Amino acid sequence: MKNTKLSIQKKDGWNTYALHHKKTPAHPIVEQGLALIKPELEIPRVAVDLGCGPGVNILAIQANGFAVHGVDSNQLALNIAEQRIKKQEAQAKKLRIPLPPTKLHNTRMGSFKLPKCGLLVAIRSLGFETTENFDKLLKKIPQKIAPGGFAILQFFGPKDDWAKTGSVCALSKKEVLNALRAFKVKLIKEDYRTGKTVHGHLKNWHEIFVIAQKLP
DSSP states (O other): OOOHHHHHHHHHHHHHHHHHTTTOOOOHHHHHHHHHSOTTOOSOOEEEEETOTTTTTHHHHHHTTOEEEEEESOHHHHHHHHHHHHHHHHHHHHTTOOOOOEEEEESOGGGSOOOOEEEEEESSOGGGSOHHHHHHHHHHHHHHEEEEEEEEEEEEOTTSHHHHTTSSOBOOHHHHHHHTTTEEEEEEEEEEEEEEOTTSOEEEEEEEEEEEEEOO
């Protein structure tokens, strides 16, 4: 039987996360990755943002010339993302700047049918999937990114408090590099820190950020 109380708590947690980040700009690692994607690079200008939340990274991706598929299972987050996107598109229209379209998908990442793309972004999202879906996504990502395309990803490391309790899927730096052996790693950054979650709880963070380009 489904534990309704736990389901409600989880939903409330993601709602809190969405509201906390409703005005947050793109993550610095996403900005760094976008700066490496030159206009002359011949890749599909289609991007997927897995676990897009309230559109934190979508605006920057769209502004860099990509049609974006934003994927998230939290409806409140997608509602906020939709409003942010509409605002950006209205401003662009006034300035007569064409922007590619975006499409938001209310579904779990593991259930989303990944299209062939030139960019795939997943920041603080992959680790929250089930172990089965996490493993499947790690296999799918290299298959769906076109040669020359980019992956901008975040993984939880094994020393993260959530990883130690089994709350998230985690990989070591060596395991991340192995999962991305079909890519040329442009940047990999391992981050250890103690800080608060959006709910105000103090925890030890261990994160691995990667920018990688699919080999020909």
